[in-house]
Amino acid sequence: MKNTNRPAFHGSDLEQIEAYYHIKKEDIISFGANVNPLGLSPSVKKALAENLDVISRYPDRDYVSLKAAISDYCQIPASFVAVGNGSTELISLLISQRRARHAVVIGPTYSEYQRELALTGGLVTAYNLKEEDGFLPDTADLLRFLPEDTDLVILCNPNNPTSSAISRDDLTSLVSACRERDIFVMVDETYAEFAPDPRLITAIPLTLRFDNLMVIRGVSKFFAAPGLRLGYGVTGNQDFLASLKIHQNPWSVSSIAALAGELMLQDAGYIEKTWQLIDSERTRLTEILSGFRHARVYAPYANFILVRILKEGLSSFQVFEAAIRQGMMIRDCSSFESLPGEYIRFCVMLPKDNDRLMKCLAELLA
Structure with missing residues (x-):
């Protein structure tokens, strides 16, 4: 049974997160929005500024x-x-x-x-x-x-x-x-x-x-x-x-x-750099998650990973809150229809940020 009394945040809801948890949105690493962590291409940014x-x-x-x-x-x-x-x-x-x-x-x-x-x-x-x-x-x-x-x-x-x-x-x-x-x-x-x-x-x-x-x-x-x-x-x-x-x-x-x-x-340079980053980090994170006793990870094809929580009494919302209180926003998947069980989703970010998230999840799921 889905818990409809707790807040549900979309990956782009940083303003709502800021208001609810009193964390400045500038201090939040958004693992929930599924956006390329490299940001806008520098060459595109320069060309747009000039035009x-x-x-x-x-x-x-x-x-x-x-x-x-x-x-x-x-x-x-x-x-x-x-x-x-x-x-x-x-x-x-x-x-x-x-x-x-x-x-x-x-x-x-x-x-x-x-x-x-x-x-x-x-x-x-x-x-x-x-x-x-x-x-x-x-x-x-x-x-x-x-x-x-x-x-x-x-x-x-x-x-x-x-x-x-x-x-x-x-x-x-x-x-x-x-x-x-x-x-x-x-x-x-x-x-x-x-x-x-x-x-x-x-x-x-x-x-x-x-x-x-x-x-x-x-x-x-x-x-x-x-x-x-x-x-x-x-x-x-x-x-x-x-x-x-x-x-x-x-x-x-x-x-x-x-x-x-x-x-x-x-x-072409930005496209290749993006693919190399996502592919290498996706592989690395999947291997780490596969070693967690209380998690099930599914083969990811996108730039995000779905994980099922297998720890008795631990909900997706509790994992979401543990991460957000450390300044990392993941997706609590309880709002998705036809997804029974406790699931979280997070996208691939820069290696140092991914390491922080893995450390947080390891404390709960490993």
Whole structure:
């Protein structure tokens, strides 16, 4: 039974944490927001500072240059690309335009999908990943599960909060089977670029083969720019892209965000440095956590790790509080639907900060 009387904090709720625990937000290491610990790329920061005059001009309504950069980065035609005010806007647009009669959401996952689906009035069914399988998706089982009238499937890959992922081969089977049943598939790849090998899990190349698919990404997490509000979607379905454009507000991406997006996607040095840091620290932290007697860790594909607490009488909220009182904010996962048991989630930060968190968790779980 979930405890609904205690506070639940999102990874970005530093102001609420500051007020509740009387800890200055500047002194909090945010392990809950899943943002790249390197921060904004220095070269991007410098270029933006030198080009602030773009704010005085309206953006190109068609975002030709930005879409060309996304096309080059993703290796797909620019005509496949839609851009938006963060991935959230594109998720909202997709769901509102598909107007699914019966959507299936693979969970436990990001609550925004359910919220947006509720606004369309259709039926929503959850397909829950199994803890005994390490939260790894079983494509054959999912396809058997889909109700006959399903017309939309939504999944996050890698998934939040489980950090599990579905392979490109399995995605191909899923999308192909869904096309035969006239089911549209939305894949949220917010965390795909952090994966040990993003090429093995991304669905973007599948947009060249299937028109019942849209992949959505953003720059908030990997490029450490949540305040920029820039997202993009990739689909080969030109009719659907045209429908999105008709219903999207003009200039939803600011001039400065469009420029920043171009710069970020071309910053090969920053991209490689990020991947090296996340991959090495993720491996190191997983090995440490695997040695904790009272914890169960699942193979992570994203830049965050899900841990189940196995110590009798110790709750996820108690672990959250132990960490926050030492100035470290992790995610108490009790607010996630379809995740029974006591779980915490935290993202990979800089090595010295990760060491502090491991020391705190070791006192409780080792």
